[in-house]
Amino acid sequence: MKKLSVLLALMALFFADLAAAASAAVTAVTGVAQVQTGSSAPRTLRLGDEVSQGDTIVTGANSSLVLKFDDGQVAALTANSRMIITAYSYNPANESGNVLLSLVTGGMRAITGLIGRRSPSQVAYRAATATIGIRGTDATMATDGDQVVVTVKEGSVIYTYQGIPLTLTAGEAVFSRPGQPPIQGSIASVIAQVPQSFQTAVNNATGGALAAAVAAAGNGPRQGGGDNQGGQGDQGGQSGQGGGQQGGGQTGGGGGGGNASGS
Numbered sequence: 013m014k015k016l017s018v019l020l021a022l023m024a025l026f027f028a029d030l031a032a033a034a035s036a037a038v039t040a041v042t043g044v045a046q047v048q049t050g051s052s053a054p055r056t057l058r059l060g061d062e063v064s065q066g067d068t069i070v071t072g073a074n075s076s077l078v079l080k081f082d083d084g085q086v087a088a089l090t091a092n093s094r095m096i097i098t099a100y101s102y103n104p105a106n107e108s109g110n111v112l113l114s115l116v117t118g119g120m121r122a123i124t125g126l127i128g129r130r131s132p133s134q135v136a137y138r139a140a141t142a143t144i145g146i147r148g149t150d151a152t153m154a155t156d157g158d159q160v161v162v163t164v165k166e167g168s169v170i171y172t173y174q175g176i177p178l179t180l181t182a183g184e185a186v187f188s189r190p191g192q193p194p195i196q197g198s199i200a201s202v203i204a205q206v207p208q209s210f211q212t213a214v215n216n217a218t219g220g221a222l223a224a225a226v227a228a229a230g231n232g233p234r235q236g237g238g239d240n241q242g243g244q245g246d247q248g249g250q251s252g253q254g255g256g257q258q259g260g261g262q263t264g265g266g267g268g269g270g271n272a273s274g275s
Contacts, residue, residue, distance in 0.1 A: 043075025093118025
């Protein structure tokens with residue numbers, strides 16, 4: 013009986029560790045999205061599935077995905093996107109942690125959670141070679157691997173490109189490309205100067221198609237990440253496909269440890 017009790021205790025610890033390893037849950041998905049962990053084969057993501065630090069998330073053509081992290085951070089990917097959860101950790105006891113999400117290609121809308129509200133310097137995003145620091149932010153970014161466009165809906169960001177930092181506030185945007193100085197100004201004026209070949213990715217990231225799905229991720233803590241959150245995301249994804257005004261907000265919840273630089 014004693015051996016059985018020890019075995020059950022070890023199994024409980026094992027599964028607790030597995031649960032703690034999760035960083036975010038899928039709250040909405042349309043089309044095809046996959047996750048790859050290390051060198052393993054990619055697997056299809058469905059509503060309620062969970063992803064962790066180190067995972068690479070990929071969306072296909074005419075597809076989108078919304079992730080809600082443990083602290084309430086939301087990341088919504090547009091079609092043909094690739095994003096790496098470079099670093100993510102969260103300690104719910106003191107609402108501290110670190111976030112670094114790296115957008116390799118495609119478009120992403122990012123809304124900060126409790127970590128960003130408590131310690132803004134511990135949250136950062138990358139888009140190609142640019143780094144985006146936040147100050148309580150709802151922002152979008154798009155990149156083709158060279159060109160980058162960042163827009164700010166709420167809060168502000170520090171956009172660093174080739175070692176030069178630029179501060180963007182709500183309603184502003186920046187467009188950068190190799191060999192030329194960044195263009196900063198109002199969202200409309202900046203997007204108007206983006207080459208036509210890059211317009212689709214930018215419009216997907218700044219448009220309203222993900223708004224309802226992002227809003228459906230909720231304003232409360234991520235509770236267990238599974239079926240309940242997935243159901244909400246499904247409703248948001250269906251209603252969000254028709255467009256609408258951008259929505260979403262700050263959220264809370266979750267578990268972890270790490271830093272925004274990925275170390």
